[in-house]
Amino acid sequence: MSERSYGKNSKRTAPPREHSVQKDLVRAKKHLGQHFLKDLSIAERIAGLLSSHNGYKTVLEIGPGMGVLTQYLLASDLPFTTHVIEIDTESIAYLTAHFPMLRGRILEGDFLRKNLSTLFQEPIAIIGNFPYNISSQILFKVLDHRQQVQEVVCMLQQEVAQRIASPPGNKDYGILSVLLQAYYDITYEFTVDASVFSPPPKVQSGVIRLRRNTVVALPCDEKKFVQVVKQGFNNRRKTLRNALKPLNPPESMLSHPLLDKRAEQLGVAEFVQLTLLMNNE
Numbered sequence: 001m002s003e004r005s006y007g008k009n010s011k012r013t014a015p016p017r018e019h020s021v022q023k024d025l026v027r028a029k030k031h032l033g034q035h036f037l038k039d040l041s042i043a044e045r046i047a048g049l050l051s052s053h054n055g056y057k058t059v060l061e062i063g064p065g066m067g068v069l070t071q072y073l074l075a076s077d078l079p080f081t082t083h084v085i086e087i088d089t090e091s092i093a094y095l096t097a098h099f100p101m102l103r104g105r106i107l108e109g110d111f112l113r114k115n116l117s118t119l120f121q122e123p124i125a126i127i128g129n130f131p132y133n134i135s136s137q138i139l140f141k142v143l144d145h146r147q148q149v150q151e152v153v154c155m156l157q158q159e160v161a162q163r164i165a166s167p168p169g170n171k172d173y174g175i176l177s178v179l180l181q182a183y184y185d186i187t188y189e190f191t192v193d194a195s196v197f198s199p200p201p202k203v204q205s206g207v208i209r210l211r212r213n214t215v216v217a218l219p220c221d222e223k224k225f226v227q228v229v230k231q232g233f234n235n236r237r238k239t240l241r242n243a244l245k246p247l248n249p250p251e252s253m254l255s256h257p258l259l260d261k262r263a264e265q266l267g268v269a270e271f272v273q274l275t276l277l278m279n280n281e
């Protein structure tokens, strides 16, 4: 896990910009998780994490705000088309005025309420400096659309970012780590200091990248898999023998050594094995 920190005392200078993003024109609204990124070198670096070879030609940015990241997506050499979705009408007005080249590709509304497969018929990548209050919900939605979402590059609260990228055996490892790691290869990219936002959030931020792996479907009942993972972590201090009791495991599996472990010690393959055992398979 890379722990390089960007922002604090950063000596990097911003590259020349095609589109000038004027700060402080959109009033930051706390309830929308608005913390606007001021450091252009970080915005450029985040946009640069999108890869060119993951089978998508459409990129959806969630929460573009005043377009600090959007400008680098629009200037990218990669062969993709940028769409944005923003809930804040003031930001929408700003984007419409300052990014005429985005015309017809600015979606208005709540990302969590949109049906991704209706909006886009093709594979997509998602990028964004996510509103921290809904970042887990965004990632659960990505999971629901895992056959469509080929890549995610996002900035989140550092603790959440670390948890998602964390390997088994780590105290940070949790439900979202297992579920996302089942379908995505995840890397923690870098840490971003709170001082580079306006207004600054109370916590540090972390940037992660998720790339779809080759798993089309897990070799077990996938709904049951989610149930087993959630139940296991809801009682993470207990052994799985005790934690999974509410799911009525069959008698035949009760002596299995996997049940002597705790949820945080198991990787995706072992959760698959547990799910098969739960179903007497």
Ligand SMILES: C[S@@+](CC[C@H](N)C(=O)[O-])C[C@H]1O[C@@H](n2cnc3c(N)ncnc32)[C@H](O)[C@@H]1O
Pocket (backbone or CB within 6 Å): 032, 033, 034, 035, 036, 037, 038, 062, 063, 064, 065, 066, 067, 068, 069, 085, 086, 087, 088, 091, 109, 110, 111, 112, 128, 129, 130, 131, 132, 134
């Ligand atoms: C942390 S700010 C990032 C803004 C900008 N990308 C930047 O880096 O400066 C999060 C953005 O997400 C938007 N947002 C919040 N909730 C949203 C939702 N449910 N759907 C779409 N956008 C949302 C906010 O209005 C805000 O512009």
